[in-house]
Every structure is written in structure tokens, then in C-alpha cells.
Amino acid sequence: MTDPDSPALAGLPEPAADIAVECLHCGRASVLRAEALSPGLPLVHLTKRLRCSECGSRAVKAVRVETPRDVARTIRSRIRARRA
Secondary structure: OOOOOOHHHOOOOOOOOEEEEEEOOOOOEEEEOHHHOOOOOOHHHHHHHOOOOOOOOOOEEEEEEOOHHHHHHHHHHHHHHHHO
16 A cells, blocks of 8 residues: 555645536536546636526536545535525
């Protein structure tokens, strides 16, 4: 097993995080894959360009998520919050 702090891994880039996006108007949620985005793109710049594909609103909230499990957890919590 390799130590994560070893010099052999120092030159490798950090894995990019996916981005969970939610429309603040209609509640539609989606995930943008990290492979489809330019590395290091600030969320502020990204949210200014996004538009909901369901209602057309530009009021969106974006959150970085590290793993598929985090994506599922984020979306489930938002769905539960809307139902309550």
C-alpha cells in the first residue's frame, strides 16, 4: 500500500470533484461530471453560466462532491428538505 504523503505521489494532480447543481426555483437537481469541466473552474463562474433545463431559471446552487456516495447523499437530503 502506498503512503498518500510519499514523494512518488507528489506530482500527481488531485482528483477533480463532481458538482451537484440544484435549481432554486423548481428544485430540479443534477450532477455535472468532473471530466466535462475545466480543472480549477470556480463555482462562482460556473453558476453564472448555468440555466435550469426544466424551468429556465438562472437561480442555481452548486456544491462540489467528492464521491458518487456524496452525490447521492446530497441529492437525497435536498429531496427530503423539499418534502418537509
